[in-house]
Amino acid sequence: MQSSILNQSIRLNNGVEMPVFGLGVWKTKSGNECVEAVNWALEAGYRHIDTAKIYGNESDVGRAIRESGIPRDELFITTKLWNGDQKNPRKAIEESLKSLGLDRVDLYLIHFPVGSTRKQAWKELEKFYKEGLARAIGVSNYMIPHLQELFEYAEITPTVNQVEYHPFLNQNELLNTCKKNNIVLEAYSPLAHGQRVSDAKLLDIAKKYGKTPAQILIRWAIDKGMVVIPKSVRKERILENSQVFDFKLSQEDLNEIETWNENFRTCWDPTGA
Numbered sequence: 448m449q450s451s452i453l454n455q456s457i458r459l460n461n462g463v464e465m466p467v468f469g470l471g472v473w474k475t476k477s478g479n480e481c482v483e484a485v486n487w488a489l490e491a492g493y494r495h496i497d498t499a500k501i502y503g504n505e506s507d508v509g510r511a512i513r514e515s516g517i518p519r520d521e522l523f524i525t526t527k528l529w530n531g532d533q534k535n536p537r538k539a540i541e542e543s544l545k546s547l548g549l550d551r552v553d554l555y556l557i558h559f560p561v562g563s564t565r566k567q568a569w570k571e572l573e574k575f576y577k578e579g580l581a582r583a584i585g586v587s588n589y590m591i592p593h594l595q596e597l598f599e600y601a602e603i604t605p606t607v608n609q610v611e612y613h614p615f616l617n618q619n620e621l622l623n624t625c626k627k628n629n630i631v632l633e634a635y636s637p638l639a640h641g642q643r644v645s646d647a648k649l650l651d652i653a654k655k656y657g658k659t660p661a662q663i664l665i666r667w668a669i670d671k672g673m674v675v676i677p678k679s680v681r682k683e684r685i686l687e688n689s690q691v692f693d694f695k696l697s698q699e700d701l702n703e704i705e706t707w708n709e710n711f712r713t714c715w716d717p718t719g720a
């Protein structure tokens with residue numbers, strides 16, 4: 448029951464269904480820490496895991512999903528092409544698939560729009576999609592100018608743009624550009640990397656709903672039509688972060704949260720890349 452709720456999905460522009468909620472594993476240490484976090488998430492009903500080659504834990508994600516016994520087609524696994532690999536994406540995706548122990552990923556993303564190599568990298572990802580190595584392809588950290596440039600040479604429109612997004616970095620113009628072009632915006636660092644969970648305004652709203660600040664931030668992302676991938680290595684938080692499908696934020700509170708933007712970035716700034 449829980450897993451079917453957590454499996455609420457959004458249809459990508461190529462028809463693939465992507466769960467709107469998943470576990471991020473950046474900074475989750477390779478070894479027991481990552482295997483346990485993914486195990487706990489799968490037990491709690493998560494079916495979507497977001498990793499990357501540079502996180503150094505693809506093999507742990509692979510181990511955990513194998514050991515879970517959950518059928519492969521019930522899982523949604525994302526990994527990413529690292530910057531230094533953009534000159535040879537084929538070698539990189541082969542290494543990622545080997546580490547994950549998979550013959551294809553559900554989503555393969557260009558991790559960052561490196562100016563000198565992003566075009567050739569996208570053309571390679573298009574081949575991987577056609578060959579079935581990835582059920583969907585997309586980008587990450589693409590701002591509006593990067594997307595506009597990509598539209599000039601892309602044969603295949605990205606399905607997803609994964610960017611930092613939370614109420615304190617509320618990039619509505621980018622979100623609208625993605626929506627207009629049928630690209631799903633996937634919110635990374637949705638908890639502002641854990642740095643704003645004690646914000647007084649957020650605590651007030653959390654109290655009102657009997658929810659935690661993290662749950663409000665995750666629900667907000669879902670209510671805005673985004674995909675959201677909070678990270679935790681703690682069992683109780685992994686569970687807590689998943690308990691966001693039994694409430695919705697009122698229009699009044701959504702409007703209030705819209706006033707919180709501070710352009711507060713916790714991760715890298717792709718503007719100008």
Ligand SMILES: NC(=O)c1ccc[n+]([C@@H]2O[C@H](COP(=O)([O-])OP(=O)(O)OC[C@H]3O[C@@H](n4cnc5c(N)ncnc54)[C@H](OP(=O)(O)O)[C@@H]3O)[C@@H](O)[C@H]2O)c1
Pocket residue numbers: 470471472473474497498558587588609610634635636637638639640641642644659661662676677678679680681684685687688714
């Ligand atoms: N494409 C990219 O360039 C990019 C960049 C950044 C992130 N991402 C992806 O997005 C995922 C999420 O982003 P993120 O890891 O930067 O940050 P996040 O999910 O916004 O926040 C994670 C931090 O919040 C803490 N936390 C988790 N649940 C909590 C809760 N319920 N209450 C209070 N604190 C909580 C975590 O600590 P504990 O682990 O100790 O619980 C951790 O320190 C990443 O793991 C990665 O998959 C992608």
